[in-house]
Amino acid sequence: xxxxxxxxxxxxxxxxxxxxxxxxQAITEMDIYGSKEPIRLDERNLSERxxxxxxxxxxxxxxxxxxxxxxxxxxxxxxxxxxxxxEVVEMIQAWAALxxxxxxxxxxxxxxxxxxSLFGLFQDFGQDHTPQDHLSEYSSANIAFHQALIALxxxxxxxxxxxNLLLHVRGIRQITIGxxxxxxxxxxxxxxxxxxxxxxxxxxAERLARQHTxxxxxxxxxHGDLLD
Amino acid sequence: xxxxxxxxxxxxxxxxxxxxxxxxQAITEMDIYGSKEPIRLDERNLSERxxxxxxxxxxxxxxxxxxxxxxxxxxxxxxxxxxxxxEVVEMIQAWAALxxxxxxxxxxxxxxxxxxSLFGLFQDFGQDHTPQDHLSEYSSANIAFHQALIALxxxxxxxxxxxNLLLHVRGIRQITIGxxxxxxxxxxxxxxxxxxxxxxxxxxAERLARQHTxxxxxxxxxHGDLLD
DNA sequence: TTATGGAATGTGGTATGCCAGATTCCATAA
DNA sequence: TTATGGAATCTGGCATACCACATTCCATAA
Numbered sequence: 001x002x003x004x005x006x007x008x009x010x011x012x013x014x015x016x017x018x019x020x021x022x023x024x025q026a027i028t029e030m031d032i033y034g035s036k037e038p039i040r041l042d043e044r045n046l047s048e049r050x051x052x053x054x055x056x057x058x059x060x061x062x063x064x065x066x067x068x069x070x071x072x073x074x075x076x077x078x079x080x081x082x083x084x085x086x087e088v089v090e091m092i093q094a095w096a097a098l099x100x101x102x103x104x105x106x107x108x109x110x111x112x113x114x115x116x117s118l119f120g121l122f123q124d125f126g127q128d129h130t131p132q133d134h135l136s137e138y139s140s141a142n143i144a145f146h147q148a149l150i151a152l153x154x155x156x157x158x159x160x161x162x163x164n165l166l167l168h169v170r171g172i173r174q175i176t177i178g179x180x181x182x183x184x185x186x187x188x189x190x191x192x193x194x195x196x197x198x199x200x201x202x203x204x205a206e207r208l209a210r211q212h213t214x215x216x217x218x219x220x221x222x223h224g225d226l227l228d
Numbered sequence: 229x230x231x232x233x234x235x236x237x238x239x240x241x242x243x244x245x246x247x248x249x250x251x252x253q254a255i256t257e258m259d260i261y262g263s264k265e266p267i268r269l270d271e272r273n274l275s276e277r278x279x280x281x282x283x284x285x286x287x288x289x290x291x292x293x294x295x296x297x298x299x300x301x302x303x304x305x306x307x308x309x310x311x312x313x314x315e316v317v318e319m320i321q322a323w324a325a326l327x328x329x330x331x332x333x334x335x336x337x338x339x340x341x342x343x344x345s346l347f348g349l350f351q352d353f354g355q356d357h358t359p360q361d362h363l364s365e366y367s368s369a370n371i372a373f374h375q376a377l378i379a380l381x382x383x384x385x386x387x388x389x390x391x392n393l394l395l396h397v398r399g400i401r402q403i404t405i406g407x408x409x410x411x412x413x414x415x416x417x418x419x420x421x422x423x424x425x426x427x428x429x430x431x432x433a434e435r436l437a438r439q440h441t442x443x444x445x446x447x448x449x450x451h452g453d454l455l456d
Numbered sequence: 457t458t459a460t461g462g463a464a465t466g467t468g469g470t471a472t473g474c475c476a477g478a479t480t481c482c483a484t485a486a
Numbered sequence: 487t488t489a490t491g492g493a494a495t496c497t498g499g500c501a502t503a504c505c506a507c508a509t510t511c512c513a514t515a516a
Contacts, residue, residue: 011302011477014499016290043468053501055283058468062244062290074239075468075507090385093329097386101325101438157318158325161389210329239507242469271498281471286498303477303498 015056020063022050027069027080028167033226039080041070067164085227088172089217095165096213099146102153102162103193103209107202110152115197118152121145122187138183143170145190149209172227176219186212243284248291250278255297255308256395261454267308269298295392313455316400317445323393324441327374330381330390331421331437335430338380343425346380349373350415366411371398373418377437400455404447414440 013021023046032039043061047054061078064070072078083091106115121144143166150162176182189212196205220227241249251274260267271289275282289306292298300306311319334343349372371394378390404410417440424433448455 014302016499042466044466054468055500055502059287059290059499062287063294066291066294072468074242075466076509077467087385090383093333093383094326094385094389097325097329098322101321105321155318155321157315157322161322244469270496272496282498283470283472287469300498303496304479305497 015052016059019046019050019052019057020060023057023060023064024067024069027064028170030080032080032082032171038077041078041080043078068168083168083172083227085220085224088169088224088227089221091165091168092213092217092220095162095169096210096217098158098162098165099150099213100206100210102150102155102158103197103205104202105153105155105158106149106197107200107205109154110197112198114152115194118145118148118190118194118197121148122190139170142183142186149193172220172224176216176223182219189215243280244287247274247278247280247285248288251285251288251292252295252297255292256398258308260308260310260399266305269306269308271306296396311396311400311455313448313452316397316452316455317449319393319396320441320445320448323390323397324438324445326386326390326393327378327441328434328438330378330383330386331425331433332430333381333383333386334377334425335428335433337382338425340426342380343422346373346376346418346422346425349376350418367398370411370414377421400448400452404444404451410447417443 023041030039041061043054043057046057050057061070061072065072068083069081070078071081121141146166147159147162151159153159189208193205193208193212196208251269258267269289271282271285274285278285289298289300293300296311297309298306299309349369374394375387375390379387381387417436421433421436421440424436
């Protein structure tokens with residue numbers, strides 16, 4: 001008997017969602033900490049540039065504000081948020097907490113193949129292609145590793161809670177990664193974490209993951225004076 | 229010279245904020261898991277009942293949706309979200325991760341007096357006033373303890389990220405707390421955590437805090453079939 | 457030249473109306 | 487009685503107009 005194959009029809013994302021996506025991407029891709037002046041967004045201006053009315057833009061702005069990317073001051077404009085050093089440190093600490101829990105969960109539920117797949121995120125870097133020569137590239141790969149790790153936990157909640165944290169920290173991370181051979185040391189740490197995961201050593205994996213990220217927090221605490 | 233004392237004039241919260249507060253309170257106070265039928269919210273209905281237009285209500289709804297309390301289905305209504313067992317377990321695990329990090333931070337930065345203040349949250353319960361006789365009351369005190377603990381970390385990020393987690397788990401927690409003498413055992417655990425904090429034992433405090441909450445996650449995993 | 461005050465402008469907050477898709481209801485025909 | 491189909495209704499998405507407060511600009515007077 002022949003099969004009648006149909007696939008579910010997806011509705012186009014709403015203007016609200018499209019505006020949210022576009023604005024969030026624009027904000028996370030811009031150089032927020034390069035200048036000191038307030039970065040202002042104007043609803044009417046964005047309305048014209050995006051070709052939609054203010055309503056869906058305002059709703060997108062509500063989402064971005066709740067995620068900590070913008071702050072609206074009534075009748076005084078909307079500003080892109082610059083995190084203080086303290087806030088960045090706290091976000092990295094929260095990240096460390098969530099990722100260490102992810103590591104613990106991985107040792108209990110992930111398959112060997114899944115854990116092994118984490119190695120694939122490193123093979124692009126070797127003697128001929130060292131991280132310090134391709135910092136931007138490595139920074140992206142680095143974040144990809146952490147996201148892959150957390151996703152392996154199988155916890156959608158951990159994955160979702162971490163996504164924005166990593167986005168907020170991204171700008172800062174790209175600055176610190178180039179110093180003190182942090183990139184190379186980072187790779188060593190990552191390999192140690194993977195080894196612990198493979199050995200199903202929950203306590204060790206958790207501790208290594210936590211300490212690896214807390215090291216970054218300490219580094220930002222000590223050298224992150226470009227913030228504030 | 230006499231001082232001219234003035235205090236800053238605060239603007240009234242916007243309708244958007246007021247609607248958000250009112251709706252969130254209404255949702256978190258209702259018995260979400262008591263029934264099985266979808267719980268629907270209607271923008272126009274709420275607009276009349278709150279005495280404001282749909283616009284600020286829609287913006288409040290966007291906030292609540294992002295926090296996972298409601299889900300709007302285009303042209304099919306807005307529903308209060310019922311978390312699945314899996315989601316609740318994941319939220320409790322995330323909570324465990326964040327609270328254990330809070331415990332670690334407390335051992336490093338909190339004062340002895342601050343740590344001692346955690347005892348104050350228990351003195352209402354003793355031989356004459358056992359938890360099992362006042363479950364609802366104890367459940368609130370229990371949550372208050374966890375929130376106070378996390379707040380002592382000094383991390384606004386941890387505090388904020390945990391607030392909604394606790395709200396989501398609250399309904400479930402009030403159900404589980406009454407079983408298997410969980411309330412009494414909970415108090416014992418809490419006292420152990422405080423002791424570790426007082427001894428500035430970061431690793432122990434972290435481990436106890438994590439395990440205490442992960443125990444709840446395991447309990448819900450095993451007995452939380454009222455969900456789904 | 458400088459301080460003042462009010463008009464003009466800018467900007468987010470709110471109310472309202474219309475649109476289109478989804479659902480419900482009911483008359484109608486087999 | 488039951489299946490059909492379309493009209494009526496419901497409901498969130500979006501556009502638009504107006505409001506009030508904040509800021510800016512400029513004419514005016516000391």
